[in-house]
Amino acid sequence: MEPVRILMEQLESIARSSIAILPQLAVALLVIIITWLVVKVAVALLRKALDRSRLRPSLKEVFTLLMSIFVWAMGIMIAAVILFPGLTPASILAGLGIGSVAIGFAFKDVFENFLAGIIILFRREMRIGDFIECEDIEGKVARIAIRESHIRQTDGQLVIVPNALLFKNPVTIRTDQDLRRVTVICGVAYDVDVDEARSVIADAVASCSTVSQDDKPIQIFAQEFGSSSINFEVTWWTGSKPVDTRRSKDEVVAKVKRALDDAGIEIPFPYRTLTFKEPLPLMGQSEKDDA
Template structure:
């Protein structure tokens, strides 16, 4: 038999097989269309139900996506069994199991971020609009998705952070409360009265508009004997956003400086004392010559 006859015979067998499978293919297409309609309906019903809850929008989208994926997997399995009757659901599940293991090793980081994103979405501590700090990265949370989170730094730059980083490392949420305590160090000269200085500093701080004094007292403690001053640790409560902290520190430092100046209290700068082991001789003759020269002129 010549090669052309062999090729013709094979094409003829393929065509007959395709024609024989046309009813099964038609049923499989109908199953796929029905799967699409069911997935659309389930997603719509699920979204209506989830809209009545307080879940985050990203978490609602995740539930809708998982429900749709589950329906499509089931529909495609039914369509495959219709077209290939010898294919059983058990063999399909076994193939999916082996394939999922291989995919899991290949996309380990992606699945790690995916699972971390689900856990973060279930958490209520970190919300959209919070200011956070993690591994030296600080900024405002703008978006939390399944795989990544978007952090807007205070200088305006957008950082896309893998969710695994936020999940595995210590995370500081600076705006978890509306108020946050901040502090500065203020030094006064050694010859000043410590109690008087404390009262003056307290009055200056309590008079600032950015300082929260309701049930949040201003605390002032003598901290240490520094090289040139007695240092006070001054702590107070203000807003928790970074700009609130900067504004409050600016106002408090200005008020404390003004109050100490008005009271005649010295805020010293570092002094340096030089000690010589041997006594020094003063050149009085040189001073007399300079005075004499000035008198002649």
């Protein structure tokens, strides 16, 4: 009977302790409920204030998330102090400090991408809809989240890129400006007048609808003496999207080819000159010598 008596005494002690802590538990639950209401009101007011700004939607989500975390942390800390009177805000913060170090080491990559995402969201250079290139990844920015960015490649595939990759490496933003310079090489035969060829090419490029001529000049330079042609560097400005550059190249190449054909200017293919150490007799001459 002695073990039963001891067990009953322990259960009675636990029951008394639970009853004694009920008022504190009720107040702690009330604090949690009030915290939930405060989070709802604070987030609604913050979103209303952020809607008037020009911040990105993802950045607005970051601010609301940080606001929610801060209010919840304060509410839970107050509830813990009420429920366990031995705790103090200083001891809770000290425990959180030690715990945050351990969590930081365990989730280093997650926090790295999180911080990189916040910095990227503050950048105005890379926006939703821009075409970018980074570490062999090229495509359209579909979404910028807190930890990752979504890049839609030109072939339709979606690449989810960690924000730390975009933060640590150089990023080429192809649509930062409305226009981009495009260059092709065009060769003409050596017996063609260089100035005449340049004029024909310039007129052909200027007649293209995809070539911008407002404040960006068309530039044509004789670049080099090729193996079978004089090579011209043909440069113009067109839309910055990848499809714009492909469409413009197609039009320019077609019109330059047609203009050179109409002007009787040859676009040569490579010629080869064969040199033999010994003289070779011609076929007709060898038959005459045999006769």
